[in-house]
Structures are given as structure tokens and as C-alpha cells.
Amino acid sequence: MRLKNLVYCLPLAVCTILPFAHAQPGPYAVIDRWTIGGEGGWDYLTMDSVAHLLYVTHGTRVEVIDTKTGKSVGAITGLKGTHGVALDSDGKYGYISEGAGNNVVVFDRKSFAKVESIPAGTNPDGIIFEPVTKTVWAFNGKSSDATVIDTAAMKVIGTVKLSGKPEFPQVDGKGTVFVNIESKNSIVRLDAKSLKVAAEWPLTGCESPSGLTMDTVGRRLFSVCDEKVMSVTDADSGKILKLVPVGDGPDAARYDAVNHLAFSSNGEGTLTVVDTSTSDYKVIQTLPTQKSARTMAMDTSTDTIYLAAAVMGPKPAATAENPRPRATVTPGSFTILVVGRK
Structure with a gap:
């Protein structure tokens, strides 16, 4: 197996992400990292652009982060x-x-x-x-x-x-x-x-669709799927307009109506940026992020994307009750990656 990226972890789960060999240059870059810490897995992120707050589901709690400072301002627990x-x-x-x-x-x-x-x-x-x-x-x-x-x-x-x-x-x-x-x-x-x-x-050609976003003006839906695909669908007729290649393990999608871009966050450790202004739906950037950074939120007022990731340990053995176990999360390594314009 050829490795496209490597993650080196030092004590206290400080990691350096080495660039993907075939990463495409483009307008976005990882501009900051906020260490949240704690234990357990995570799922969706939600952005409140007016209040400048990011809500991050994290195990048995929801973290509330001030996006101006990158600091926690509260949590919903229990x-x-x-x-x-x-x-x-x-x-x-x-x-x-x-x-x-x-x-x-x-x-x-x-x-x-x-x-x-x-x-x-x-x-x-x-x-x-x-x-x-x-x-x-x-x-x-x-x-x-x-x-x-x-x-x-x-x-x-x-x-x-x-x-x-x-x-x-x-x-x-x-x-x-x-x-x-x-x-x-x-x-x-x-x-x-x-x-x-x-x-x-x-959604023909789209296996196990997960993340979904929408262009409400252009009436298009963007579903990210297994097999490294984003399906573009007409929201009125249901017709598939295009199947766009994205990274492996996508789980979230976001749409930027100002710049006419669609994004796919991929668990392999990439962010796919798609130009939706033409029928070609060209991928304009594949940005290296961090392995496990599969969910995201976007603040369209600042053109900023937030991704959740952690250092992942080994997967437990499969059982009848849990035939597809997830890898364990290294305690203290949970992080928010901040992606913005260069």
C-alpha cells in the first residue's frame, strides 16, 4: 500500500501533518488549529455566524467555541x-x-x-x-x-x-x-x-450518501458518498447532473453561494473544493487536512471552514453487536482545524 500522507505524533498528541504527494494548490489553507482535548468521538459541527459561535458535538457533551478567539465559552453536558x-x-x-x-x-x-x-x-x-x-x-x-x-x-x-x-x-x-x-x-x-x-x-452511482448541502438559488443538492463521489442533483426533478470525484471517506458537505463552491470533508485527511459555476464541476483544490477530519461547518460571512479531527488509535475487534467498530480516539487529541483563504 502506498501512503499518500503520514501523521507523526509526539508526546501529548502533538501532530505534524505531512502534505499529500498529489495535493492540488488552491486558494485555501489550514491557518490555525484549536486544541479542545477531552475524550470520546464526535459528529456534526454547526456554525452560528451571527454570534460567532461554533457548536461541536463531542461524545456526551456539546462544545461551544468562540470563533474569534478559538476558546471554549461553554458546553452543554450530561x-x-x-x-x-x-x-x-x-x-x-x-x-x-x-x-x-x-x-x-x-x-x-x-x-x-x-x-x-x-x-x-x-x-x-x-x-x-x-x-x-x-x-x-x-x-x-x-x-x-x-x-x-x-x-x-x-x-x-x-x-x-x-x-x-x-x-x-x-x-x-x-x-x-x-x-x-x-x-x-x-x-x-x-x-x-x-x-x-x-x-x-x-442516487445512481452514489453509495451510502451521508453529508448533504444545497444551493438554494440554483436548486442543486450535493450529496457526498462512499466510493469517493459527490453527487449533484436537481432539487426539483431529482435528475443527477454530475458525479464529482472527492476524497476517501467523505461525511460532510458545505456550499458557498458567494463563491459558488462546494466542499467535501474526507476522513482520509483531505478537503475537496469543487467549482460549481459551470457544468464541468471541476475540482479546483484538494487540501491536506488531518486524517479523521470528516465533518465540518462553514462560516460564509468570513469564508472560513472548521473541521474536527483527532489522533486515532487502533480499531477494537468486530463483534456481532458491533460489526463495524470505529478506531479509538487518543485522549486529549481532539482538535478543530481552521481553514481559510491564503
Whole structure:
């Protein structure tokens, strides 16, 4: 096996990332690294550009980081495994998908205090706020459905059955919710007002779609998939417009409407930057990051991307209960990588 990058780790988990041999030059670079530390794995990151706060799900807690300083300003703790954070449009509440607790935990965005725990389906994972109906949609990985919460009443108003295991959702700001169905290699369009599935489209050539982002003006969806692919889909017809090569192990996608760029964060340790301004969908940069940096958030107001990563140890042996175990995280090594323009 040829190694494209190497990670050298010194005591206290200080690492130097050596560049990929075939990395493409481009406009972005890793400009900073913030050591968060602690233990356990992580999942999605959510950016509040107005408040300059980054929410990072991290094991049994959600870290809250001031992006002006890179320092922690608080945390929501005492949770049973976290996946994602959704933010309302009023700047008042946040909503955490508490996977192991089968709940959506509501917190105050000023004090970071927990204010409510709302039962969801089994293992809520991807979560998003829909602004037209002012609802939160929690997508439940093990029960293959979506729990819909009225944010005014803080109660469940419906459950929408899905065809398979959902992954990351997106909204178009007009009352439609989209979500990747990982186990069916498809994407579902949901009507937020009727709480019904409006359409389901196959993502041919896209195995196990996970991360999803949207160009709401151009009406395009970008799904990142196994087999090193980003699928570009017409959000109205479901037609696949392009399959774009990305790095290995992608798990998150983001879209920059100002610069017309789509991003894929890849667990192999790269960030793929795609020019979406033409039908060619040319990859303009493959940026070396850090192995395991598979999830990200973007602050479009500053053209900054935040990636979560850690030094990974060995994988435990597979068991019947856990046939695909993840590698262990080296304690104290959890880090946020800051990517910006050179």
C-alpha cells in the first residue's frame, strides 16, 4: 500500500501533518488549529455566524467555541451521546440530537442551560430547523423515520416514516426538507407543512450518501458518498447532473453561494473544493487536512471552514453487536482545524 500522507505524533498528541504527494494548490489553507482535548468521538459541527459561535458535538457533551478567539465559552453536558445541533431563526434555542438517549435536547443559546428533553425515535442523528413552519426535524437512524417538533410548543407534532436509514438533512427555506437515505442510495424530498414524503429519487452511482448541502438559488443538492463521489442533483426533478470525484471517506458537505463552491470533508485527511459555476464541476483544490477530519461547518460571512479531527488509535475487534467498530480516539487529541483563504 502506498501512503499518500503520514501523521507523526509526539508526546501529548502533538501532530505534524505531512502534505499529500498529489495535493492540488488552491486558494485555501489550514491557518490555525484549536486544541479542545477531552475524550470520546464526535459528529456534526454547526456554525452560528451571527454570534460567532461554533457548536461541536463531542461524545456526551456539546462544545461551544468562540470563533474569534478559538476558546471554549461553554458546553452543554450530561448528554447520552450527541450527533447534531440545530439552531432556530430567533437566536433563542438550540436543539441537540441525543442519539443514545433517543431524545432531542433543547438548550438556551445565551446560558447554554438545558431547558427541555423531547422524546424522538430510535437514535436521532441528523437534525435541522425548518424556518417556514418553525419546526425541528430529527432523523432517526435506527427507526428509519423523522420526528417533527413544533418549536413554539416544544412538542412532537408528527413522525414521518422513511424508506431506510436517514443521514444528513437540508432545507430550501421554502418549506421543503431533503434528506439522504444511506441504506437505499437515494434522496427524499419532504413537505414540511403536510409532514409527508413528496418524492424519493435514486442516487445512481452514489453509495451510502451521508453529508448533504444545497444551493438554494440554483436548486442543486450535493450529496457526498462512499466510493469517493459527490453527487449533484436537481432539487426539483431529482435528475443527477454530475458525479464529482472527492476524497476517501467523505461525511460532510458545505456550499458557498458567494463563491459558488462546494466542499467535501474526507476522513482520509483531505478537503475537496469543487467549482460549481459551470457544468464541468471541476475540482479546483484538494487540501491536506488531518486524517479523521470528516465533518465540518462553514462560516460564509468570513469564508472560513472548521473541521474536527483527532489522533486515532487502533480499531477494537468486530463483534456481532458491533460489526463495524470505529478506531479509538487518543485522549486529549481532539482538535478543530481552521481553514481559510491564503
